[in-house]
């Protein structure tokens with residue numbers, strides 16, 4: 191690990207946009223100074239390598255707080271491993287991921303965490319942490335949470351959907367929120383009304399409505415909004431913050447906005463699929479329709495506009511990918527029965543570029559807000575800031591050099607995720623990630639991967655900043 195001087199770029203953080211040079215010493219940022227001043231201090235004579243960022247933005251590495259690598263919880267396994275998925279993340283400028291660990295039936299969460307460490311340790315191309323899914327809560331779960339907090343897992347996912355498997359009842363959710371208030375753990379909620387969805391699914395199947403588009407019809411936005419309302423009210427009663435994962439709809443967002451107006455500390459993420467894709471995709475014939483199944487489902491075009499506004503108005507804090515890819519063969523058995531299609535879409539590689547493209551180039555958010563949404567806010571919310579999420583002396587030297595004038599077209603032929611199709615096939619993105627450093631090591635050089643599996647380290651996370 192040596193030193194680098196990044197020159198000629200515009201340094202962009204959540205708060206500032208300045209022409210500056212970045213001096214990296216070992217794994218950390220050593221200094222950010224006026225252009226040329228570090229060279230003038232004799233660094234060139236000392237042989238410090240210079241990376242030119244002329245015409246580019248220089249920003250903190252992306253933090254994607256929602257991925258599922260090597261997950262086995264659905265009917266078929268996710269094919270992206272920690273090695274392949276994090277490599278794709280690095281190529282897209284994401285230098286930290288937080289994946290969802292879970293315990294297998296009959297095991298405690300601590301065993302689930304051991305299992306996830308055995309999958310990820312030594313394999314990752316970027317730094318990584320874990321959330322823990324809490325799915326069969328009992329009297330011992332509070333102690334489980336405390337134990338995991340001591341091991342650097344400080345956020346936990348509960349479900350109001352998937353009755354009989356992942357689902358938690360309101361009493362469990364309230365108790366966990368009350369505990370989170372005491373312990374500082376952050377509860378994350380998958381907010382859709384599972385029992386009501388079960389009724390709609392049963393009725394659709396009885397009526398012979400089993401094509402992929404009925405996946406969306408049986409999970410309407412009203413049932414997301416209902417669950418968001420309920421869990422934010424429970425958080426209000428508990429006096430605890432709550433984080434809504436993969437928020438997909440204008441109606442759901444409305445409940446977030448109302449809860450925040452009441453003073454509830456609600457944080458929420460949306461995902462690229464809800465910003466760029468709409469429910470019409472599910473009506474495409476055959477595999478095409480099946481290839482867009484995720485939960486919550488894709489919504490209407492108007493929802494996309496509302497979500498962008500939510501990001502710009504700061505009611506939504508993060509864009510996370512919920513990367514959970516399944517290939518064609520894994521989806522085909524569900525072409526005539528949506529219940530058999532595994533839920534989830536690929537996307538970990540494109541988030542930074544997509545939010546720049548749709549948000550900054552699209553005139554919806556500022557450069558600083560882009561960095562905040564993709565890096566700073568998730569680092570704060572998930573206990574990684576200021577080590578991650580900013581460019582400042584002492585922060586990890588996770589740096590992205592982003593060329594706003596370059597561009598590329600997304601395609602399964604050229605992406606690096608281990609999945610044989612892209613839901614964004616043909617999307618022409620303005621701007622491209624050029625060079626990426628992970629703790630001072632160049633892992634992407636001019637678009638080519640130069641890192642190695644095992645470059646990434648486990649991140650034991652601290653307490654959340656819930657007012658980022």
Ligand code: DUC
Nearest residue numbers: 485486512514533534
């Ligand atoms: N929730 C997720 O977070 N990912 C995949 C499917 C789901 O329901």
Ligand code: ZN
Nearest residue numbers: 380435436485
């Ligand atoms: Zn979920």
Ligand code: ZN
Nearest residue numbers: 256258512514
């Ligand atoms: Zn997910």
